Amino acid sequence: MIITNAITVSSLSKYFKVPKRGKKSRKSKGIQKSNDNIVRAVDNISFEVKEGEIFGFLGPNGAGKTTTIRTLTGVLTPTEGKINIFGEDIWEHPIPIKQVLGNVPEMANVYMDLTALQNLSFIGELYGIPKKEHLNRAEMLLKKFELFEKRHFKAKKFSKGMKQRLLLCMALMSDPKILFLDEPVSGLDVQSARVIKQLIKDYNQRGMTIFLTTHDMNVANELCDRIAIINKGHIIRLDTPDNLKKLTQEYFAIDCYFENVQPIKEIKNLMSIKEVQEIKGGYHIIVENVNEALYEIINHAKSNNLKIIQLNTHQPTLEDAFLKLIEGGGKN
Amino acid sequence: MITQIRRSFVIAKKDFRIYYNKGPVVIQGILFPVILFFAFTIGRSIKPIYMISGLMAMVLFLTSTSIGPVVFPWETRQQTLERLITCPISIKTVLLGSIWGSSLFGVIFSSVPLILGLIFLSIQPSISLLIVIIGIILTALSFSSFSLILSVPPTDMPANTMILTILIKFPLLFISPLFMPINSTPLAVVSPLTYFIDIINTGLGENSSFGAYGLLIDFTILLTFGFVFLFLSFFLHGKTLQKRFRG
Numbered sequence: 001m002i003i004t005n006a007i008t009v010s011s012l013s014k015y016f017k018v019p020k021r022g023k024k025s026r027k028s029k030g031i032q033k034s035n036d037n038i039v040r041a042v043d044n045i046s047f048e049v050k051e052g053e054i055f056g057f058l059g060p061n062g063a064g065k066t067t068t069i070r071t072l073t074g075v076l077t078p079t080e081g082k083i084n085i086f087g088e089d090i091w092e093h094p095i096p097i098k099q100v101l102g103n104v105p106e107m108a109n110v111y112m113d114l115t116a117l118q119n120l121s122f123i124g125e126l127y128g129i130p131k132k133e134h135l136n137r138a139e140m141l142l143k144k145f146e147l148f149e150k151r152h153f154k155a156k157k158f159s160k161g162m163k164q165r166l167l168l169c170m171a172l173m174s175d176p177k178i179l180f181l182d183e184p185v186s187g188l189d190v191q192s193a194r195v196i197k198q199l200i201k202d203y204n205q206r207g208m209t210i211f212l213t214t215h216d217m218n219v220a221n222e223l224c225d226r227i228a229i230i231n232k233g234h235i236i237r238l239d240t241p242d243n244l245k246k247l248t249q250e251y252f253a254i255d256c257y258f259e260n261v262q263p264i265k266e267i268k269n270l271m272s273i274k275e276v277q278e279i280k281g282g283y284h285i286i287v288e289n290v291n292e293a294l295y296e297i298i299n300h301a302k303s304n305n306l307k308i309i310q311l312n313t314h315q316p317t318l319e320d321a322f323l324k325l326i327e328g329g330g331k332n
Numbered sequence: 333m334i335t336q337i338r339r340s341f342v343i344a345k346k347d348f349r350i351y352y353n354k355g356p357v358v359i360q361g362i363l364f365p366v367i368l369f370f371a372f373t374i375g376r377s378i379k380p381i382y383m384i385s386g387l388m389a390m391v392l393f394l395t396s397t398s399i400g401p402v403v404f405p406w407e408t409r410q411q412t413l414e415r416l417i418t419c420p421i422s423i424k425t426v427l428l429g430s431i432w433g434s435s436l437f438g439v440i441f442s443s444v445p446l447i448l449g450l451i452f453l454s455i456q457p458s459i460s461l462l463i464v465i466i467g468i469i470l471t472a473l474s475f476s477s478f479s480l481i482l483s484v485p486p487t488d489m490p491a492n493t494m495i496l497t498i499l500i501k502f503p504l505l506f507i508s509p510l511f512m513p514i515n516s517t518p519l520a521v522v523s524p525l526t527y528f529i530d531i532i533n534t535g536l537g538e539n540s541s542f543g544a545y546g547l548l549i550d551f552t553i554l555l556t557f558g559f560v561f562l563f564l565s566f567f568l569h570g571k572t573l574q575k576r577f578r579g
Contacts, residue, residue: 110412123419
């Protein structure tokens with residue numbers, strides 16, 4: 001079987017001019033800003049997305065994920081570089097290329113004053129799908145996304161999860177070859193997130209290429225075939241989730257919960273600990289020598305009269321690999 | 333090209349469904365013409381033809397320019413614009429859609445005073461009513477294109493464009509020969525409303541103020557205004573569209 005590239009991105013950069021001093025300025029954490037009032041939101045990135053894969057774009061806020069997806073979907077013109085979708089330059093042939101793309105932007109919404117069915121019909125008509133066909137497709141999608149009962153309700157009455165499902169239905173109306181999802185489950189309730197993740201898997205199994213951005217490691221780990229980690233406009237690593245996890249193979253992780261919350265400084269001071277992160281009610285600790293670290297933690301608890309509630313050791317997660325790469329800062 | 337025009341009608345249908353009952357549109361498109369009509373006419377003795385042409389011009393101008401300035405800031409604010417432009421349509425298609433919707437709104441509302449005038453003021457059209465109708469449609473398209481220029485600033489606050497709109501639209505109304513003969517206001521020639529009023533006056537029995545070639549002059553100038561506004565709005569929106577999606 002010949003695997004072709006669904007998306008080929010070569011030396012893509014997107015810079016924004018920012019207002020000069022004295023005017024309102026945007027402060028965005030993580031965004032590269034040079035002295036000439038140019039924000040380098042995306043700086044010379046290249047990658048390929050293979051047909052039929054789920055490709056994840058992972059990065060902290062302000063890393064350049066949304067700018068990248070906006071250039072790939074024809075919303076923003078790149079400052080430099082080329083984007084080919086199935087071998088065609090999106091900026092040379094925007095209309096036929098957009099015809100095969102589905103998109104759920106992060107900062108997007110449905111039309112609140114239209115019903116769920118009207119929202120889908122509107123998209124169906126914009127893609128030039130015949131009326132009978134788009135109505136059938138809308139019905140099928142509404143059933144699949146558990147919105148059929150509410151099809152005649154205006155979208156303003158929907159919860160956030162329902163709106164997100166409706167947005168996904170809108171993106172799937174044209175039966176796209178590539179689906180772009182910008183933070184698809186961000187801020188959703190567990191049920192909506194589960195429905196969406198399952199449907200992403202289903203559509204991918206039917207051959208749809210999926211490009212998703214996320215800052216959620218679990219989503220990336222669960223869904224993606226390959227992940228590009230982006231920080232400050234640069235891709236710092238592109239690999240499979242398993243290979244990314246191997247970056248921290250020499251380390252172990254310990255999750256430790258005390259009865260009373262301890263200042264993080266005191267935990268950091270322990271000799272054998274490399275990194276500490278506060279997690280809900282405890283600490284996520286990265287260590288090189290797990291036995292030594294456990295010994296030190298238990299001693300620390302004894303000498304400070306602390307009660308340990310839970311102490312788990314495990315292999316580092318994708319999140320640990322991500323943090324290692326992000327904190328390393330540079331290109332690997 | 334034909335596909336894009338067809339899709340622009342889909343946008344017009346959506347705009348019509350969503351925006352024409354919104355507060356700012358109702359205020360500018362319906363309440364303002366009614367209030368201004370009384371302000372202009374109460375206590376004055378006005379010829380029935382000038383009454384009809386003035387009211388039609390005011391209604392057509394205010395209604396067909398009421399939606400254009402708010403669609404873009406509104407859609408930017410509601411976060412629907414990004415979704416829209418990732419569809420297989422160009423920005424020109426979105427703008428054309430907005431023009432169709434606004435024009436239809438203007439045509440419907442400006443037809444009301446014409447019908448009332450024909451029924452209650454016993455005005456008889458002196459020339460084919462078709463010319464009057466073509467004049468209404470052409471002017472509505474021209475005014476709608478003009479209104480899109482007012483929504484060029486990449487803001488997500490409809491109030492910002494409303495201020496700009498009022499600052500430009502009202503002076504234009506005041507220099508136009510509403511409810512009076514065309515040659516009674518010196519600056520009237522620079523206002524597109526003047527040529528629409530002349531078409532209606534001529535259509536309802538007056539002689540054209542521009543002499544024997546009156547209607548030809550009126551239609552040519554309105555067509556020119558329309559094309560200039562249309563291409564200017566295409567050009568300016570093309571320049572500012574991406575500024576709506578930063579950050």
